[in-house]
Amino acid sequence: MKQKLLCSALLCSLIFITAGCGKNDSPDGDSPIDDYDYTEILADYVDKTVISTYAEMKDQSVLLNEAVETFKENPTQANLNACCDQWGKTRSPWEKSEAFLFGPAEYKGLDPLLDSWPLDESQLNQVLAGNQALTAVYVREGLGAVLRGFHTIEYLLFKNGQYKNVAEVTPRQIDYLTAVTTVLRDDCITLWVLWQGESGLNAREKEIIEELEITAGKGFGYEFKNAGNAGSRYAAQKDAIDQLIQGCIDITDEVGNSKIAGPYTSKNVLTVESQYSWNSLSDFKDNIRSIENSLYGGSDPAKRGTGLALLIKEKNPSLEAEIAQNIQLAIAAIGDIPEPFRNNLNADVKITSAMASLTALGKSLEKVKALLG
Amino acid sequence: MRKIIERILTINRLILGFVVIIFPASLSFIQGCSEAKDDDIYTSTGKLADPAELSAGLSTVFTASNKAFDTPADWATGDLYQRFLSGDKLYDDPRVTSNGLGPVYVGYACGSCHINAGRTLPTLFSSGGSGNYGFSSFLTFLRSKNGQELRNYGRVLHDQAVYGYRPEGKLRAEYTEQEFQFDDGEKYALITPHYQVTNWYADSIKPEDLILSIRIPLRHVGLGLMMALDRNELQQLASKSYPEYNISGKLNWITERGIYQIGLSGHKAEHADLTVELGFSSDMGVTSDRYPDEVCKGQEQDPGQHPIEISTKDMADVDFYLQSLGVPARRNVNRADVQKGEILFSRAKCNLCHVSTLHTGSNPPVLIDGKTKMWQLTGQTIHPYSDFLLHDMGNELGDAYPQGKATGNEWRTTPLWGIGLQETVNGHTHFLHDGRARNFTEAIMWHGGEGDASRKIFKSMSQEERAALLEFLKSL
Structure with a gap:
């Protein structure tokens, strides 16, 4: 009898406590959207945001490799500066891709290959002090993920936020730069091809993909666009839409809780990403722009298509306005942190304000899940 | 919603404690209550969860994205969430030489082999053996046939290995393919692996003197709930047998930290904890209080003295992260083919080992710091689709590598929860201990020994029935 009474009491408590938690997450009492046709949204997301961003990164990475080749042939300060500029131009689309790190970037390990952080400075310096021939093949097959990619190149090009003085760059460092930018170019082309498929490649791209034995068929983008159809790992269009939103939520969380909060909490400047070039805050702002591009139909504001934001606006205009505002507030708050981030980890007010803006953006994005059901 | 769940947990904990003290014999009642509690769980979209969706009680998470295995349970809020984030970062951030990587290792981060707390595509298939990118995403267990230690x-x-050191060796994997057919004539193929160690850095060991066991990463789904399992229930399962199907599971018993206890984690249930310390030490070469020596100590490449490279506190955060991970809810539970598949799953007797429903006990798992008790994991009704017992899977899958009570042919029943999302999370569908099965069908058709009865029943099904069973697996 006592057991029965206790059980009843517990159940009553649970029912009481949980009774109100069901619909609370649904903004403004909207009912979830069932059976919506997301075809156009998915197509524009894939073509105008994802593939467009990766195509830009791929093109810039080719130019980066060419700039380094030019610097190798003629190691002047001007040519070194051109490499540094081109690093930034290649870096930006990568950071603008971080709202869609799912798929090939994860499956093929390309995220760590391109952007492993922290950099293993100690090991990198040993490699530079060694006598192993520094070829692209050696970097690709003989060194691990932490000794290639954007930050290895950054370390070789920048110092204390400045372009290195050409006198500081040794011939062996130039060899490493040449090898590692070649590998980065190949990785960027690979990522683009894995999303967009094997058609439409120029002769050089085709040659590189064949050398690397990459097979992409119609590409992950085709599978994403065809969610709900046979051959796609996404059983329903809604699963792909959920993935799109999750990608945005993940990068919001990553910027706020890891990229900013990590160094801010530990006060360890060595944990600040992109600290050699002092590019950290630009990285973070581009991360948030990747959310904007993902939701608003494209990476080029002049050529945007049908974004998920249009549907959000149709169903709940205030939520769309909230998201749009919180994206801009987050970008502005990050921009308010004094440069360089690595030297201003004590800027409590500005940093906590940026973190709060990212938390707010994350909460807005979570509401989209509830809106779409 | 998280705060409300936290309050439920607090109440549950208080009542649980009260009941355990006052009514020691009433544990089944608590389980009954937690089932009732499951009925009140809402999804992230605000819908009332279908009980069939709830894989792990309050630790069920409602996402089918690439983060389906890497999402904290809803009860991980406030300070708990901060600790989750701390553990997640330690799990994912690459170790570098200055914080302990190497000199020899297998992976450079927990997350290198367990992307998104899942199962990174093993380089067995992408590289034909050991990988080139600083990780291999599988383990090669070694032992000599004569039982002597390998110098x-x-x-x-x-x-x-880090720059300046040599890897101990490289694994080469080759596969031969053989075609078979189901009873209805449809064909399928299985690939048989052939492994060889090459490039030994020191003594070359002849293949005929060596036993190799290749293991791909386990998905880190539901590890906390596994640690909280009601041991009495497991022992009851172990006492059952189904002679008509030649099925009879047993627990692995091992000694961990000097205590003789039930093993739960690992492909052969060879560990009683989540091997966080062992992972840092053996997989990454990061030394700790529990494993203060480099893994190559006493060997030709022993680097000598070195400091402790990760604290127990940090590793306890990783342990917390693992135990706080949610388990993805099932999807499409009301679809006719999925429901039919579940019936066929039982008809094929898969459910005798892949047991759908278990319970966590009243004793909370304790993290490796020896202090943190995971009360949130107690008193839950869960659906892991495993009995966590060892079963003889026949010579087909045997590796001649005994561990604890597990013989060479015995393997722990793989928990199937979340398995339908492996392709979304990790981009591939390689299954079984060494990933030789390239999809669900092949995994089933590799089942020998105690799994042979199920294999035969599946083989005799119609194409439509087999497809329905696979759809059920995809819903997990």
Whole structure:
């Protein structure tokens, strides 16, 4: 009898406590959207945001490799500066891709290959002090993920936020730069091809993909666009839409809780990403722009298509306005942190304000899940 | 909603404690209550959860994205969430030489082999063996056939090394393919692996003197709930047998930290904890209080003295992260083919080992710091689709590598929760201990020994029935 009474009491408590938690997450009492046709949204997301961003990164990475080749042939300060500029131009689309790190970037390990952080400075310096021939093949097959990619190149090009003085760059460092930018170019082309498929490649791209034995068929983008159809790992269009939103939520969380909060909490400047070039805050702002591009139909504001934001606006205009505002507030708050981030980890007010803006953006994005059901 | 769940947990904990003290015999009642509690769980979209969706009680998470295995349970809020984030970062951030990587290792981060707390595509298939990118995403267990210690090598082959050191060796994997057919004539193929160690850094060991066991990463789904399992229930399962199907599971008993206890984690249930310390030490070469020596100590490449490279506090955060991970809810539970598949799953007797429903006990798992008790994991009704017992899977899958009570042919029943999302999370569908099965069908058709009865029943099904059973697996 006592057991029965206790059980009843517990159940009553649970029912009481949980009774109100069901619909609370649904903004403004909207009912979830069932059976919506997301075809156009998915197509524009894939073509105008994802593939467009990766195509830009791929093109810039080719130019980066060419700039380094030019610097190798003629190691002047001007040519070194051109490499540094081109690093930034290649870096930006990568950071603008971080709202869609799912798929090939994860499956093929390309995220760590391109952007492993922290950099293993100690090991990198040993490699530079060694006598192993520094070829692209050696970097690709003989060194691990932490000794290639954007930050290895950054370390070789920048110092204390400045372009290195050409006198500081040794011939062996130039060899490493040449090898590692070649590998980065190949990785960027690979990522683009894995999303967009094997058609439409120029002769050089085709040659590189064949050398690397990459097979992409119609590409992950085709599978994403065809969610709900046979051959796609996404059983329903809604699963792909959920993935799109999750990608945005993940990068919001990553910027706020890891990229900013990590160094801010530990006060360890060595944990600040992109600290050699002092590019950290630009990285973070581009991360948030990747959310904007993902939701608003494209990476080029002049050529945007049908974004998920249009549907959000149709169903709940205030939520769309909230998201749009919180994206801009987050970008502005990050921009308010004094440069360089690595030297201003004590800027409590500005940093906590940026973190709060990212938390707010994350909460807005979570509401989209509830809106779409 | 998280705060409300936290309050439920607090109440549950208080009542649980009260009941355990006052009514020691009433545990089944608590389980009954937690089932009732499951009925009140809402999804992230605000819908009332279908009980069939709830894989792990309050630790069920409602996402089918690439983060389906890497999402904290809803009860991980406030300070708990901060600790989750701390553990997640330690799990994912690459170790570098200055914080302990190497000199020899297998992976450079927990997350290198367990992307999104899942199962990174093993380089067995992408590289034909050991990988080139600083990780191999599988383990090569070594032992000599005569039982003697292998001079210059340890328990595991470290096939990666930092600059200036040599990997202990490299694994080469080759596969031969053979075609078979179901009873209805439809064809399928299985690939049989052939492994060889090459590039030994020291003594070359002849293949005929060596036993190799290749293991791909386990998905880190539901590990906390696994640690909280009601041991009495497991022992009851172990006492059952189904002679008509030649099925009879047993628990692995092992000694961990000097205590003789039930093993739960690992492909052969060879560990009683989540091997966080062992992972840092053996997989990454990061030393700790529990494993203060480099894994290559006493070998030709022993670097000598070095400091402790990760604290127990940090590793306890990783342990917390693992135990706080949610389990993805099932999807499409009301679809006719999925429901039919579940019936066929039982008809094929898969459910006798892949047991759908278990319970966590009243004793909370304790993290490796020896202090943190995971009360949130107690008193839950869960659906892991495993009995966590060892079963003889026949010579087809045997590796001649005994561990604890597990013989060479015995393997722990793989928990199937979340398995339908492996392709979304990790981009591939390689299954079984060494990933030789390239999809669900092949995994089933590799089942020998105690799994043979199920294999035969599946083989005799119609194409439509087999497809329905696979759809059920995809819903997990």
